[in-house]
Amino acid sequence: MEQAKIVQNFGRNLRFKPSHFYSPINKDELIDILEKHKRGKIRVVASKHSWSGLIETEGVLIDMSHFDYVKIQEKNHETSVTVGAGCKVKKLLADLNQKGLTIPSVGLIAQQTIAGATATGTHGSGKHSLSHYIESVQLACFDENGKSAKIVNITEGVALQAARCSLGCLGVVVEMTLPCIPQYFVQEKATFCETIEEVLILEKKAPLQQFYLMPHSWKFFAQERLVSLELRRRGFAAIYRIYWFLVIDLGMHLVMKLLVSILRSRRLVHIFFRSIVPALVFHNWLVTDRSDRALVMKHELFRHLELEAFVVRSHVVEAASFIKDILQYADDGNHQLSDSTNELIQKAQLFDSLSSIKGCFTHHYPICFRRIMPDDTLISMASGVSEDWYAISFITYVEPRDEFYALATFLANSMFELFQARIHWGKWFPQTSKLVNQLYPKIDTFRDVCSRYDPNGVFRNSFVEDKLDL
Ligand SMILES: Cc1cc2nc3c(=O)[nH]c(=O)nc-3n(C[C@H](O)[C@H](O)[C@H](O)COP(=O)(O)OP(=O)(O)OC[C@H]3O[C@@H](n4cnc5c(N)ncnc54)[C@H](O)[C@@H]3O)c2cc1C
Secondary structure: OEOOOOEEOOOOOOEEOOOEEEOOOOHHHHHHHHHHOOOOOEEEEOOOOOOOHHHOOOOEEEEOOOOOOEEEEEEOOEEEEEEEOOOEHHHHHHHHHHOOEEOOOOOOOOOOEHHHHHHOOOOOOOEOOHHHHOOEEEEEEEOOOOOOEEEEEEOOHHHHHHHHOOOOOOOEEEEEEEEOEEOOEEEEEEEEEOOHHHHHHHOOOOOOOEEEEOOOOOOEEEEEEEEOOOOOOEOOHHHHHHHHHHHHHHHHHHHHHHHHHHHOOHHHHHHHHHHHHHHHOOOOOOEEEEHHHHOOOOOOOOOOEEEEEEEEHHHHHHHHHHHHHHHHHHHOOOOOOOHHHHHHHHHOOOHHHHHOOOOOOOOOOOEEEEEEOOEOOOOOOOEOOOOOEEEEEEEEOOOOOHHHHHHHHHHHHHHHHHHOOEEOOOOOOOOOHHHHHHHOOOHHHHHHHHHHHOOOOOOOOHHHHHHHOO
16 A cells, blocks of 8 residues: 555646555455455546546545556457556557557547546547447456455446446456557548538548637638558658647647736637637648557647537537537627527526626637547447437636636536537536436446446445436
8 A cells, every 4th residue: 555645637626635545566456455445435546637526535546557568369360459457548559559550449648548548438539439449348346245356357238338438436447358450540631611511521531530619710620530541651740740749739738828827818819719820720731640640639738627518410510509609608798699599598498597607708729529439338428329429628728717617517508408418427527417317328227237346336436426326
């Protein structure tokens, strides 16, 4: 056992001190920890990139970073990888790349651990979430009476669907197996569009595309992405990576931090997004790069906080127009809402809560839209319907965050009423269990699986008890 210290997450919106902190080096040690604390409360912590209260505990906190092995195997001409729970996605990608392989999906950064990323349904664009692909999970949990700790392998059925995106509620993930695919290259081009309909048309030829609604110009910027037929870098990819790092990852973020945190100027934020950001983007630079370079960015360089709302494809056009109007209203209390937004607000009886965000917050970050194919899980955000989902993210770099929290709460609740929007489990999470119960049709099955592997609720904290009615 290590000395328990104060734990802070990436966004610094969580700060707590667990009673005990362990970093086991093998399964025997892990089982001993579970045996010792079977009458207490246990949570697992990984890279601490989540903003929701998932890792918070006054009980035992376990860190699985010693479990970072990567074992590649081949069976019946299919290649898979068994990866230790605490392995960072970037190490997994690097090890697989050495063998000309990769995993089927990756998010915007690769700093998360594999167990942390899959526990919350982490996703990229144009594929399923990472959780969907999990073939088996090895779990440290309790027997049916909750009397002794044991290791189980979960390979099928509802238990596997629950373990793929478990929010840490089934037990401690020891390792998991994922399919590998041959390493591939991604072709990318930046394009500005006036409307979301134009962007969605581009998706047909660029299925890995992600796009942004740019605040204050209210134009769309698409990163058209598709799998390249060529297996080599093209279009000065190395220079493109340096440009992207210096100009976007560093430069754009530094200027934006200066405007919103130091100068606190609404007018300069408007000018920045209307005139400067469009000039920073090279239109039509056609570049091809390896997938693990092309699909990620250095988004972890500056501390921020994020809410992400998921809507199905049939709602995404209406949702984009609603968001634009609401962000304009939050920026400027005199903004006239469009007739369609007024109708929606009236239909959902949201006028009272709308007044609470009038002129309260100038949004200052591109609103990213990513398409996620439906997942075979019980409670990941993209679980359960046949339509594709769009994850829509709202990010703030301003602190204190009270105004953003008010806006984000309004967005989460109004988008639930209007579009049945689900909120990313790993991001800032204002929705209540009442909404969660309506949004996830298989939540009862998830609760049953949790009770099977953890009959005494040892692996629950107040966040999961509160949001999942556990
Ligand atoms: C800069 C940044 C960029 C991001 N980009 C994306 C993105 O592109 N797409 C996206 O979907 N999300 C994204 N996220 C969110 C992030 O992927 C999720 O919050 C993810 O869960 C974080 O993983 P982690 O390793 O930090 O886990 P933590 O945040 O430490 O933990 C997350 C959950 O996993 C559980 N857990 C971790 N390890 C285990 C284990 N061994 N056994 C059981 N439970 C475990 C924890 O208990 C907790 O419930 C981003 C976050 C940041 C800060």
